[in-house]
Amino acid sequence: MRNIYVISIGLGLMVGLGSCNKEFLEQSNPNSVSVDKALKTENDVSLAVNGAYQALRSSNCVGEGASLWTDDRADDVNTTDNQSNNGEPFQFTAFALLASNTYLQSHWTALYVPISRANLVLSVIDKITFADNAVKTQYIAELKFIRAFMYFNLVREFGGVPLVTERLSSLDDVNKATFRETRENVYAQIIKDLVDVVGSNLPNVQPAAGKGRVSLQAANALLGQVYLTMATTLDAASKTANLNNAKTYLMACYNMRGFSKLSDIPFADVFDVNKKNTNQEIIWQIVYKQGDPTYRSSLAASNQAKGETINSLAPSQGAGGTFTNDLLKEFETGDLRTDYSVKYANDPAVKAYFITKFRDNSAAATNLGYGGNDWILIRYADVILNLAEVFMQLNDNATAITYLDMVRARAARPLYAVMMADPAYAFYPAKYPTLKLAILHERRIELAFEHHRWHDLIRFFTPAELVAYIRAKSQADYNNSPLSNITTKDYYFPIPLNEYKLNPEKMPQNPGYD
Known part of the structure; x- marks a missing residue:
């Protein structure tokens, strides 16, 4: 019974701040034990760390079914049914999202579950004896990575959010944590966690038996992506510094690759279920088990x-x-x-x-x-195109094109210079006249259906630019979701109504959703 409790215990302390209330916290289960008593051995911690990973699998979080907040929200997938489930899924693609949307609340809650589980284990891990201290430090690094990854999703989708890095064990703890931090402070915590991770004793690459666990490859890739997002969405005064930091960590990840050229790895091999444990392009994945009903x-x-x-x-x-x-x-x-x-x-x-x-x-x-x-969260084509984006933003187009061409070469596509100079290939320069649009196009095709598109759009465009980009599309190509609905408010999701109602002053609604 203890094993089940250890894995699920984080859910009971904070499944989204809006789910906690006095009655719930004061309930007493005669069969339960305190966290400190439940987590006493190295094996207990191992199970609890697995519980943090397990929470990622949810389709409400970042698992394989998490298309609604990414591809559906963008211009790749269109939920055309405006009747089923009270029309709530349709709200995401129709740019008509309401704060009361129950899918939105489920997503918010699911993103906080891994955070609460990570915080719980981190609060007690130093009190537990390990046969090998290196194992403990690796667990700490993995939990900090998971926490950072969740906050990265939260801050990109909602803006400022409650920032919780300690275990919440009382109503008073919850009340103190119920306020929106600034985006800058959320990013600062993400960076703090990830800097610790890249300096940890995690392996560069996880062995086949460890697939699904965090590696230094993944930590450097994520930290580079965080800095890149900060460069294009936060204070312009820090843009160059953030871009250079993005370059540093993305290059560190790139230099850890186990292959020579991306074209050495056939595109189809990346998704081959028989090669998922050995494919050197895959950096981090959620592991699924063939033939298993669960x-x-x-x-x-x-x-x-x-x-x-x-x-x-x-x-x-x-x-x-x-x-x-x-x-x-x-x-x-x-x-x-x-x-x-x-x-x-x-x-x-x-x-x-x-x-x-x-x-x-x-x-x-x-x-x-x-x-x-397996559901691939980070792979090398993603990192390589991030590098193309970084160098483009740093006005080094020649280097940016070098990285862009790595991806196009594997796809048996003409290289960038050839396309732009060839009148017979008018499709490309006509639709993607700038290097920026060419990189965005390449990401759209290379990473199609892998839940990157919405986050790419909000990184590539300001709110006003995003509105213009979407509205310029043909309504006939977008089914029955009215493109004219999009406004600058849609750059962020609304704060779920249940969270807002906890404290309207400290949990203010995003502009346009009042």
């Missing part, structure tokens, strides 16, 4: 279209994983990624393209669709 991946089966077997042996009666025509128009003919990522389903009930990027049609996955696809 820990399997549902990606392949859920994206399968009727009449098709390319993704999974599980039969489908629907259209599978759909996406906007706006995205379809960006896939280039002859691009290896096009043929691997999407396919036209010719069944009379479908007659449309569907997502094929995530496949497991092996017998081991069974006809129930219990796939073995």
Whole structure:
């Protein structure tokens, strides 16, 4: 019974600040034990650290099903059904998001669960004896990374949020923590945690048995991405310093790679379930277990279209994983990624393209669709395109193009200079006349359906620029979600209504959602 309690205990102390109340905290369970008594041994800590990782799997958090706050919110995937579930999923793609949206509240809560679990373990870990102190310091680094990653998602999506780095064990603790910190202070904590992690004794690369755990590769990549986001979304006076810091950590990650050229790793291999533990492009992933009813991946089966077997042996009666025509128009003919990522389903009930990027049609996955696809959170193509972005922002276009071309070369695409100079290739310079737009295009195709798009858009554009970018698109390519709805308020999600009501003065609503 103790093992189950250790894994779930963080949820009871703070599942989103709005979920705590006096009655809940004062309830007494005669079968429960205090945290200090539950976490007494190295094995207890190991289980609790696993519990922090486990919380990432939720589709309300950052797991494989977390498309609503990323790809759906952006211009890649469109939730067209404005009736089911009270129309709440539709609000994300229609830029009509309400603070009372229950999916939004679930997302906020799910992002705080790993934070609370990390804080809980960190509060007691120094009191516990380890056979090898190096194991303890690695656990500390992993928990700080998870906490930083969650706050990075929170600050990008909501702006300033409550910043909690200590264990909350009383109503008074919760009340003191219930206020929105500035974005700058949230980023400062993220950097503080990640600097500790990159200076830790974590391995550069996790061995096959440790896949899914944090490495120094992942820590450097994330810290570089944080600095890059700060450079383009915070005070312009600090932009150059933040860009140089981004370059430092992204290059540190790049120099830890185990391959020579990105083109040495075929694009299809990145998503091959038989190579997920050995593929050197994958930096950090959430591990799913093939054939297991509880820990399997549902990606392949859920994206399968009727009449098709390319993704999974599980039969489908629907259209599978759909996406906007706006995205379809960006896939280039002859691009290896096009043929691997999407396919036209010719069944009379479908007659449309569907997502094929995530496949497991092996017998081991069974006809129930219990796939073995891991959910990739960070990989080297992402880091390489981040480097292209950094050098572009530093006005070093030549170096930026070098990194951009690494990704295009693997996709069997003409290199940037060739495209821009070739009148026969008018598609590219006509649609992407600037290096900035070319890099954004490359990220859209390379990382399609991997839950990066919304975060890319808010990093590449100011609120006003984002509104202009979305409104310039063809409504016909965006189904029934009105593009004209988007305003500068949509740069951030609203603070969930339950959180706002806790203390309207200290938890003020984001502009435009009042």
